[in-house]
Amino acid sequence: MHGVGLSLGGTDPLSNPYLAQLKALVHWAKPEVVSDHICFASVDGSYGHDLWPMPHCEESISHLASRIAQVQETIGRRLAVENVSSYVSFQSSTMTEWEFVGELVRRADCDLLLDVNNVYVSAHNHGFSAAEYLSAIPYERVVQIHLAGHTRENGYLLDNHGAMVSEAVLDLFRAVAMKCPEARVIVEWDEKVPPFEKLLEEVHRVEQSTQVESP
Numbered sequence: 001m002h003g004v005g006l007s008l009g010g011t012d013p014l015s016n017p018y019l020a021q022l023k024a025l026v027h028w029a030k031p032e033v034v035s036d037h038i039c040f041a042s043v044d045g046s047y048g049h050d051l052w053p054m055p056h057c058e059e060s061i062s063h064l065a066s067r068i069a070q071v072q073e074t075i076g077r078r079l080a081v082e083n084v085s086s087y088v089s090f091q092s093s094t095m096t097e098w099e100f101v102g103e104l105v106r107r108a109d110c111d112l113l114l115d116v117n118n119v120y121v122s123a124h125n126h127g128f129s130a131a132e133y134l135s136a137i138p139y140e141r142v143v144q145i146h147l148a149g150h151t152r153e154n155g156y157l158l159d160n161h162g163a164m165v166s167e168a169v170l171d172l173f174r175a176v177a178m179k180c181p182e183a184r185v186i187v188e189w190d191e192k193v194p195p196f197e198k199l200l201e202e203v204h205r206v207e208q209s210t211q212v213e214s215p
């Protein structure tokens with residue numbers, strides 16, 4: 001079960017009606033993973049239906065960790081949180097995104113949904129190394145991996161979930177998959193969705209990308 005509406009990083013109180021419905025749905029569906037994003041999505045009660053990035057600092061970590069604890073306590077299960085792609089950064093950030101994500105999941109004692117395309121997109125947009133980011137991830141906490149396509153606009157990469165997974169992202173994924181072989185992999189494609197056969201082809205392409213070639 002993958003959510004976009006918890007607004008874990010927001011300053012509005014977590015929505016009790018939302019949490020109650022989430023708890024009921026989780027108990028009914030018994031999903032393998034329950035996840036949402038490391039972001040804020042509402043301000044003063046208005047939801048933006050988007051995943052806005054957090055400043056990477058101690059204050060964000062303690063704020064997010066206490067809200068993740070509240071969610072985990074309410075639903076009676078571990079939550080996996082996902083790294084988002086971003087197009088802005090904050091002057092108040094005091095650490096790298098990978099330091100922030102690693103420290104957050106340790107402090108919140110939650111799981112990580114690692115979106116490899118989001119790492120690649122943000123690395124390009126902010127000029128950091130995706131490989132350095134991925135080398136610092138606590139892989140024992142990764143329960144799910146996301147892959148997706150992106151587009152290029154005015155020199156920036158946009159995570160639009162509307163294209164095939166790029167070869168560069170597949171290269172990163174190969175290394176990631178070896179570090180957490182138990183993690184389930186999802187290819188996200190929810191814009192310009194092609195015929196089902198094309199989606200299946202993409203799943204097979206991703207599956208084959210991790211197969212070791214025989215000599």
Ligand SMILES: [Fe+2]
Pocket residue numbers: 082115146188
């Ligand atoms: Fe994702």
